[in-house]
Amino acid sequence: MPCSGRVEAEFIVIAFKNGADGVFVSGCRPGDCHYKEGNYKAARRFHLLKRVLTSMGIEPERLGMAWISGSEGKRFAETMTEFDKLIRELGPNTLKGSLAHSPEVSGW
Numbered sequence: 001m002p003c004s005g006r007v008e009a010e011f012i013v014i015a016f017k018n019g020a021d022g023v024f025v026s027g028c029r030p031g032d033c034h035y036k037e038g039n040y041k042a043a044r045r046f047h048l049l050k051r052v053l054t055s056m057g058i059e060p061e062r063l064g065m066a067w068i069s070g071s072e073g074k075r076f077a078e079t080m081t082e083f084d085k086l087i088r089e090l091g092p093n094t095l096k097g098s099l100a101h102s103p104e105v106s107g108w
């Protein structure tokens, strides 16, 4: 995606429905979004989505977010390694394939 603000909540829900064990959204640091407010929109969506995931029986930790610029490759790699470790500790998404009738989360 060109901007974290373009990551719709339903994309994340669909990823979990399709069996993703974790989803991570990364965007530009606050104030650095090329589309001005995309990362602020993403942050608001992230907090609401954590609650929705919990209500769906998905551990909210399975959704991660960080503000990392394109020039911070080392930090990005470290953050992904940490997230991967967390997801492995949580184990597989136990709701894989069982969310066919979960609520739609569009228009956020």
Ligand code: FES
Residues within 6 Å of the ligand: 002, 003, 004, 005, 027, 028, 032, 033, 034, 035, 036, 038, 039
């Ligand atoms: S361009 Fe919007 S978060 Fe990076």
